[in-house]
Amino acid sequence: MTSVPTISVIISTYNSEEWLRKVLYGFNQQTFRGFEVVIADDGSGPKTKELIQQMGSEVFFRMVHIWQEDDGFQKSRILNKAVRACKADYIIMTDGDCIPRQDFVAVHYLNSAPGYFISGGYYMLPMHISKLIGKEDIEKQNCFNIHWLKSHGIPKKFKNSKLTVKGRVSKIFNSLTPTNASWNGHNSSGWKSDILKVNGFDERMQYGGQDRELGERLLNSGIRAKQLRYSAVCVHLDHKRGYKTMHSIAKNKAIRKVVRTSRCTWTPYGIAK
Template sequence: MDMAAVNSNRVVKTTLIISTYNWPEALHLCLLSVSRQSVLPDEVIIADDGSTIETYDLIESLRKTFPVPLIHVWQADEGFQLAKIRNKAIARATQDYIIQVDGDLILHKHFIEDHLELSKPGTFMTGSRVLMNKRLSESLLASQKTSTGILVSGMSNHTNRFQIKFLRNYFADRYKAHDIMKLRGCNMAFWREDLIRVNGYNEDFYGWGKEDNEIAARLVNAGIRKRAIKFGGIVFHLYHPEKCRERCEENERRLIQTILNKVIYCKRGVSQYDYASVEQYA
């Protein structure tokens, strides 16, 4: 049975979580691409890991005219704490299905639609990205364009830029289905109830790296199956220098322990927060 056809007949309410840190120009372009989606999310939550007032001002300027509720969840800047701010955003989310991206991405106009058509109970979704070089990224930031020709120069990961529905559907359960190392946290989707079941992200992960693989491992340990979105759910990644990876080795050890011990529930997770306790910008 064609799951895309099945899902088109049921209403899935969606929260889009966008993580960001001190790059309002990129976030602006990301939000423009969200506002131009063929299918809009039901709410957008900015998961802000300590940005300064420029990001707050941007969100406030867009909030009144944005086509869906635009919510700003913020925490103080105490180093790279992506797991923590994502948990706060999950706690604040009100919809059944959560799609997460990063604020340095431009979303293809059918990004949300692709994810929803492939959403399926008992699974989570991992996607991929198209990398753009510095020159193309700077051009898009300057022009505020949210789309390019598919053959434009300045992109890598070439096959990821094509939206082809029959291939998207074919590969959903076939592309690296059992490999939790093959995923991108900047393009994932989950049922909120599944995230609550495993207690969201593990906040023992501090600094860049492996928090996305670790939550995927716990979901798989809980019987939630990984699916992949190829030839759809396309995101275009704006160029920036790589983040510091000094804690990646320690995070790798934590990931290995989760896999070996078949951990499902993390102690320092989303259960620390409730809707009322999540901070706005202050």
């Protein structure tokens, strides 16, 4: 791997070592290897730092740990710090509870294009399977095998197609899905220069659509979105959301409404203050 990676992968986390370990094992299985991992740590305790140091000898990629003091849910703030730390021109963003399929980085890389950002998808797992998945299941890609998942109680449903469609069929599903191609914190990518051009995330925003607001400003600036929710695949591990409040959701909705109606492209509450 060269000193300057082709891609920087930002993984957000907060006091979730068990899940983060599984996610890092997932990135260690990637077919495309020209990337670094920047861990955006929103105030975790020392156990997360210890895990990252331990995993450094188990994974092939370079890891950078960007940490800030715990001040409640301040994901937008730590993501802006992580963006600045990225060495690559192209950035993939995901969360520390999303295990990537082995072609995850390759799909983002092969579909990256000037003037676009990519919107990927996820497959939500129940808690019992989230806990069950081990290192070997990630190495063998069992957690993306619908037959393995069904054997552990996953019901038959349409969303299973996220894990079963491949190649041309996945492209057809991408084009037919009614879901908007938004910037999703769990699975999106874009050019660092485009993110800097709109000044990154709005740090007034806490939980509830702060990632989509960034995407809305990118769209306002002329960047287009590619829908890849059936191609760029990760499985989402279950967890509680104690940081979800009606106040933060209402505040964020108001900010997003202004962004949409005014067609603004820049936030004064972002990377550059």
